[in-house]
Amino acid sequence: xxxxxxxxxxxxxxxxxxxxxxxxxxxxxxxxxxxxxxxxxxxxxxxxxxxxxxxxxxxxxxxxxxxxxxxxxxxxxxxxxxxxxxxxxxxxxxxxxxxxxxxxxxxxxxxxxxxxxxxxxxxxxxxxxxxx
Numbered sequence: 001x002x003x004x005x006x007x008x009x010x011x012x013x014x015x016x017x018x019x020x021x022x023x024x025x026x027x028x029x030x031x032x033x034x035x036x037x038x039x040x041x042x043x044x045x046x047x048x049x050x051x052x053x054x055x056x057x058x059x060x061x062x063x064x065x066x067x068x069x070x071x072x073x074x075x076x077x078x079x080x081x082x083x084x085x086x087x088x089x090x091x092x093x094x095x096x097x098x099x100x101x102x103x104x105x106x107x108x109x110x111x112x113x114x115x116x117x118x119x120x121x122x123x124x125x126x127x128x129x130x131x132x
Contacts (some may be wrong), residue, residue, distance in 0.1 A: 021051055025042060034090075062070065062078070114128065
């Protein structure tokens with residue numbers, strides 16, 4: 001297995017400590033997620049690590065009934081598309097919602113969410129929970 005790139009390793013280490021990290025452009029102030037070395041807004045390479053709040057809005061979602069073999073031990077789940085308060089959009093698991101709530105959730109979009117860290121095997125992952 002190829003070793004993890006340094007910036008990816010740094011991202012996972014921060015997540016292990018409960019922090020969602022991205023890159024912030026020192027030229028235009030845009031946040032990049034996932035962390036990349038070039039700003040997608042202004043093409044600057046003057047970026048630095050910045051902690052993001054973990055808050056955002058779930059703007060879309062889907063429900064996975066069939067899981068790939070790697071995720072077979074986990075229950076069917078919702079996947080949320082979240083626009084983070086800092087600007088970037090990411091997709092991750094939505095936790096704390098029972099199956100069968102698809103229509104009810106859809107009618108309420110967009111919904112405020114907060115990132116939590118969930119450990120699965122040896123890695124930590126950002127997941128989202130709806131906040132009232």
